[in-house]
Amino acid sequence: MKVETCACDICGVQKKETNHWWKAYLAVDGSGVLVTRLDDQSSLSLRNDPAQQWDAAADLCGAQHVLEYLSKNLFHNESQQEATR
Numbered sequence: 001m002k003v004e005t006c007a008c009d010i011c012g013v014q015k016k017e018t019n020h021w022w023k024a025y026l027a028v029d030g031s032g033v034l035v036t037r038l039d040d041q042s043s044l045s046l047r048n049d050p051a052q053q054w055d056a057a058a059d060l061c062g063a064q065h066v067l068e069y070l071s072k073n074l075f076h077n078e079s080q081q082e083a084t085r
């Protein structure tokens with residue numbers, strides 16, 4: 001098992017023991033967004049669905065930053081997509 005340190009894409013805070021983190025995926029074709037619990041394995045099948053391709057995921061420290069990420073990226077799609085990495 002690899003240990004990953006992840007940080008919130010919005011505020012940059014490091015993930016600790018909390019389980020309230022979220023992951024957000026943007027559909028490559030811009031058709032939608034997938035938001036899951038960071039530790040939710042059941043979403044794997046969704047993400048592996050060949051019919052739908054998801055862009056890079058964002059780690060988010062709470063529901064509030066999920067919203068912020070979404071509004072940011074949904075608007076960004078109009079102009080230019082930023083590669084966050």
Ligand SMILES: [Zn+2]
Pocket residue numbers: 008009010011012013060061062065
């Ligand atoms: Zn955050």
